[in-house]
Amino acid sequence: MMLLVYGAGQLAQMMYLAATPLGIDVQAVDVASENVVNPISKQLITSDLASAISRADAITVEFEHVPEHLLVDASNSGKLYPNIDSILAGADRVREKTLLQKNGIANCQHEIITDVAQLSGITSRLGSKLIFKASRDGYDGYGQWRLSNESQLSELAAAFAKLDLQKVPLIAEAMLAFDREISIVGARDKHGKICCFPIAENLHHKGQLHVSIAPATDISEALQRKANEIFKQLATAMDYVGVLAVELFQCGDELLVNEIAPRVHNSGHWTQQGATTSQFEQHVRAVFGLPLGATNAVGVSAMVNIIGCENINRNLMGIDDCHLHWYGKVVRKKRKMGHINMVAQSHSALGGKLKQLTGYLPMEYFPKLIDEAERLSRK
């Protein structure tokens, strides 16, 4: 059996590692060259993508920004999971917002901007602190503009006048005073069965995820249920098959959807050591029509991203239940190079372990770690 994955980065790599024991081969499409490669070695398997599509038993994506014509070809094979509309909804904020609105799912107050004229009076409608996001190719932190006070509006209008807003609209969103960012990662199988992992709590820095804690601290049963319900509503509406991640803002007892990612997700990496079934195996199970695995947490996990640095003291592996995941990439600024999963029996014990971890890492690359270790230690 063979799974063809569009995208040849670390997510395809971790799918490969999870699928191999199931007797499933994973081959990755480098979407720039359209070559099919081994996800680990990147060795060329074939440059004939059509033959790979025809050999595949299932097709999936590791990221949503796959050129649409490639997705159409994959979808026409009848083997693409999740379906093309789900992937496109993850790649396009207008589609995403439309999906949320249509299904009555709470999200940030927003407007879709297709003409600069719409900026007129926008602060009276959405408030004076706004964030504008390009609807497409809006990677973490790119294609985003902030409005901190009304006086900047004319400056922004001038910048936006240079964009083709008909082709790539903007989403104007009210900047929310949320308590924290959390995410719910789960899977839906081909029969509509849904299994969610416990909520993860996510710490970002300059638009990139740095640390996830899962299960999150201070989650009531009611809040977990609410997150599961949002997940179910969305996944069902999308007729989704596979692992889906929903990023949420928590404001007290309220949850607002920030973003959906139609794929395995960085905030689910903790499941590799911290849950009975990893998100990678779960995704493979779902897209192959295999039974979903149990999603309970075994202990309490921290996932620490290694971003933009490669000098990691491997002796950190001596910390009890500390696991390195190295992606084998060439180092670049802001590039995710790997992650570390740690498991403990309580949040406070996990805080203690994170403190130990700081002794092995160059702290300038881990701006969230010390404070988070402190916070958890007090739990």
Added chain:
Amino acid sequence: MMLLVYGAGQLAQMMYLAATPLGIDVQAVDVASENVVNPISKQLITSDLASAISRADAITVEFEHVPEHLLVDASNSGKLYPNIDSILAGADRVREKTLLQKNGIANCQHEIITDVAQLSGITSRLGSKLIFKASRDGYDGYGQWRLSNESQLSELAAAFAKLDLQKVPLIAEAMLAFDREISIVGARDKHGKICCFPIAENLHHKGQLHVSIAPATDISEALQRKANEIFKQLATAMDYVGVLAVELFQCGDELLVNEIAPRVHNSGHWTQQGATTSQFEQHVRAVFGLPLGATNAVGVSAMVNIIGCENINRNLMGIDDCHLHWYGKVVRKKRKMGHINMVAQSHSALGGKLKQLTGYLPMEYFPKLIDEAERLSRK
């Protein structure tokens, strides 16, 4: 970093899956062709073994029956772990017995037979129930002869007269009335630090391992300590680096060493889901001089070998905490095709899960499963 593994079977494959997240590439030597291949795809990397040895950062074996001249070349590089004497001791019962005797480690009463004349009077010295094992290439069940009563001795003597006993001596062993077979799997690092996994209990059928339960049932702290002590004595005497498995016969409170395997071992496969660190990752850590990981069990595990059959109902993956490991080999009689790991919170719960499992498997290939499920259920 690159680890070169002699042998390109499932053990090299599982080392590859464990080493990749550590940023370590694993390449396998097919010892028949001397080609270096990818352990999963078996794609040729190079037919120049010498260059692979020189590129490798560490070298190890997945089985002990590697032709000696290949081991010598590997050893001469200074990168071979465990050392060549340890590997040869695992491949040769005379060396193995000599090692045990020299270190005063309890094992079955035996004699080394290099001449048929030694059979004279052997039953008066070792008893009337004996097993004769070829010293080398004595794979599970092959090269073994049983003596059930003295009258068969002349027949055996005639058979042995045809063998070159000077070249390949036999070990004559008293057939032991042991209670059960257990094993201790552990690792020793380059500084001499030792970490053992909990004792596993092993059920064999016709010379092949079928089921392991770990931690074993009814193990006193004293017995675990005794097993750890034997492991430590042996590993230290051998100046061993890497994962080592010691198969033991339990007779009441006594432990007798049956065999040593200088490598990751089938009775340690349960650690993939059932322990904080898997034996495969532990071996890689040890041979690379990385800190050893924690070896505690998370729950209670069963490892069920899939032998000689390929029609496995994949819906078994729907059993809670049930994990398939498929090796992707062509089916042959008695060939290990894969294994299933299951984790539960108690031995009795594990028994219940094994009962569930029987519903998905063709029972003629799993002769030990129903009785073992029953036995555990009563715990």
